[in-house]
Amino acid sequence: MRLRLAVSLLLASAAGFAHHSFVAEFDETKPVKVTGVVTKVEWQNPHVWFYVDVKDDNGKVTNWGFGGGAPGQLMRRGITKQVIQPGMTIKVEGFRSRDGSNNASGGKVTFPDGRMVFTASAEDKLPESKK
Amino acid sequence: MRLLWVLLIPLALLGQKPDFSGIYEWPKALPGAEHGKGSATIFDRRNFAPFKPGGEAFLEPRTGDPRHDEPRDFCLPAGMVAGMLSANAVRLVQNGQFLAIAHEFQAMTRLIPLDGRKHREGLEPMFNGDPVGHWEGDTLVIETTNFKRWMLDDYFYTNPKEYRMHSDALRAVERIHRKDASTLSYRMTIDDPKIFTEPWSQDFEMKARPDWESMGIFEYVCEENNRCPGGKCGGQ
Numbered sequence: 001m002r003l004r005l006a007v008s009l010l011l012a013s014a015a016g017f018a019h020h021s022f023v024a025e026f027d028e029t030k031p032v033k034v035t036g037v038v039t040k041v042e043w044q045n046p047h048v049w050f051y052v053d054v055k056d057d058n059g060k061v062t063n064w065g066f067g068g069g070a071p072g073q074l075m076r077r078g079i080t081k082q083v084i085q086p087g088m089t090i091k092v093e094g095f096r097s098r099d100g101s102n103n104a105s106g107g108k109v110t111f112p113d114g115r116m117v118f119t120a121s122a123e124d125k126l127p128e129s130k131k
Numbered sequence: 132m133r134l135l136w137v138l139l140i141p142l143a144l145l146g147q148k149p150d151f152s153g154i155y156e157w158p159k160a161l162p163g164a165e166h167g168k169g170s171a172t173i174f175d176r177r178n179f180a181p182f183k184p185g186g187e188a189f190l191e192p193r194t195g196d197p198r199h200d201e202p203r204d205f206c207l208p209a210g211m212v213a214g215m216l217s218a219n220a221v222r223l224v225q226n227g228q229f230l231a232i233a234h235e236f237q238a239m240t241r242l243i244p245l246d247g248r249k250h251r252e253g254l255e256p257m258f259n260g261d262p263v264g265h266w267e268g269d270t271l272v273i274e275t276t277n278f279k280r281w282m283l284d285d286y287f288y289t290n291p292k293e294y295r296m297h298s299d300a301l302r303a304v305e306r307i308h309r310k311d312a313s314t315l316s317y318r319m320t321i322d323d324p325k326i327f328t329e330p331w332s333q334d335f336e337m338k339a340r341p342d343w344e345s346m347g348i349f350e351y352v353c354e355e356n357n358r359c360p361g362g363k364c365g366g367q
Contacts, residue, residue, distance in 0.1 A: 020203035025359040044356035046206065046237075051366075065366045067358060072219055072235050072349035103364035 020046075022105065025067075030096040032104040034064055038088045043071050043081040048119060050084050050106065052092060066092050066106025068119030079117055084109060094120075149269050149309050151223045151230065154343045158216055158317040158335035173212070173319055173333040176290075180327040189326045193294045197361035200294055205360050206237075206353035210258030210282050211275055212303050212319060214239045221337065222348050230264060230271065235348045243273050250276055258282070260303065273305040298325035313339040 022028075036054035048068040055061050068074065071081075084090065089112055094105040107120040182189070193200045203209050209217065217236035224231040230243040243264040250261050260275040260282070278301050304320040315337040322330035358364050 020201055020359070024197070024201040024204060024362050025364060042356055045351050046353040046355070046357055049356065049358055065358070065364070067364070070219070070236075070351065072351060075346070075349070076220065076343065097359070097364040099363045101364055101366060103358070103366050 025098060026095040026105045027098050028095050031093065032064075032096050033091065033093045035089070035091045036064070038084060038086050038090060039063060040086060041081065041084055045070055045072075048074060048081075050119075052090065062102055064092070065101075065103040066094055066119075067103070068106045074119060079119065083117060084119070148266050148271070150225050151271070151307060151309070151315060152225045153223060153339050154341070154348070155221045155223065155315065155337040155339055157218055157221055157234075157236075158319070158337050161334050161336060173321060173331070176295075178331060178333070180329045180331045183326060183328055186326040189296055189298070189323075190293045191296045192292060201362070204357075204362060206357050208237050208239065208258040210239075211241075211260050211262075211278065212282060212321070214259070215305075215319075216335075219351070220340065220343055220346075220348055230273075233348055235351055237353050238351050245271075250274075256280065256299070267306075270306050270308040273307070275303045275305075276301070278303075297323050300325040302330075304330075310336065315339075 034052060034054045036052040038050055039053050040051040042049040048071055050066055050068070052064050052066065053061050054064055074080075091110040092104075092106050093108040093110075095107070097103040105120060108116065108118050110116045197204050208214060214234065214236055215232075217234065217239075219235035221235065222231075222233040224233070225245075228244065228246050230245055232239075232241040232243065234240070239259065241259055241262060243262045245264045245266075247265065248263060250263055254261060254277055256277050256279045258279055261277040262273050262275040264271055264273045266272070277299075278297070280296055280299075282297065282301065300323055302322045304322065306316075306318040306320070308316045310316045317335040317337050318332050319335065320330050320332040321327075358366065
């Protein structure tokens with residue numbers, strides 16, 4: 001219920017500004033979609049960051065970092081730090097960092113049971129798919 | 132509606148001004164304003180007033196140096212005007228002498244004198260500029276001047292070859308009026324008479340959120356965990 005509320009609140013929010021331009025950091029032509037296990041959550045300003053171990057077809061594990069909204073922005077949508085915790089398996093969709101590293105914007109997080117939550121800043125580009 | 136009259140009639144009888152104190156959502160664009168990237172179309176070049184002859188110098192090319200092109204990357208303040216429109220809570224505290232605007236975004240704090248004083252002189256340009264307020268009826272008019280030079284840039288990178296600057300004549304004018312018991316009308320006007328033939332404006336609304344009182348305003352220290360200075364996301 002809390003997650004459903006969070007999503008509806010986010011969809012109702014208007015665009016605004018973050019501490020920097022989304023476009024300056026992330027390449028909106030390079031979408032990223034991974035599934036993995038959360039290893040770390042940094043619930044700090046200016047953006048929440050969370051890290052995910054992603055295993056490829058050969059068994060090689062790569063740790064990805066995803067940036068989201070500011071903690072205050074997320075908490076006002078009902079998204080608390082308890083929503084994403086180490087050990088959880090999640091799917092993350094976003095856009096890759098311009099520096100080519102394994103970092104990306106973390107626009108949308110989906111849990112194995114289908115629950116979905118946006119973690120982006122209000123003005124960030126979100127993945128196109130609705131699920 | 133009845134509540135609105137209960138609020139306004141005593142103020143009119145006493146000749147007092149509205150008290151905007153409370154916790155609010157950030158200024159949100161009115162429905163229908165959304166297009167392009169983001170709703171703050173006041174920064175959309177399509178909405179700019181025409182240039183004066185020579186005003187094109189306002190469009191300075193990006194240099195590739197992030198300290199020039201995107202100083203916010205390094206957690207330098209977005210400042211006025213953009214910071215005021217950031218999607219964070221805003222606390223207003225007002226007395227007869229000042230309106231204090233405590234914006235959650237980057238802990239942006241603005242103290243607006245309401246006692247008739249003039250702009251200060253001889254100051255270096257500032258991120259949030261130098262504001263003074265006065266009343267026009269029940270509308271509070273805040274005029275802010277003396278900005279640092281990149282306060283009106285192209286936040287959404289609508290043209291990657293352009294980086295927008297303003298002159299030292301930039302004025303930002305906010306007009307705040309109580310629309311109803313839970314809504315403030317908020318108009319932002321941009322005026323740079325060295326560059327543009329006329330000012331231009333966008334209307335917003337700020338919704339009171341008494342349900343946010345228990346949360347209050349959160350701390351926002353941008354330098355705490357900035358992972359992407361200069362467009363290079365450093366990760367863990």
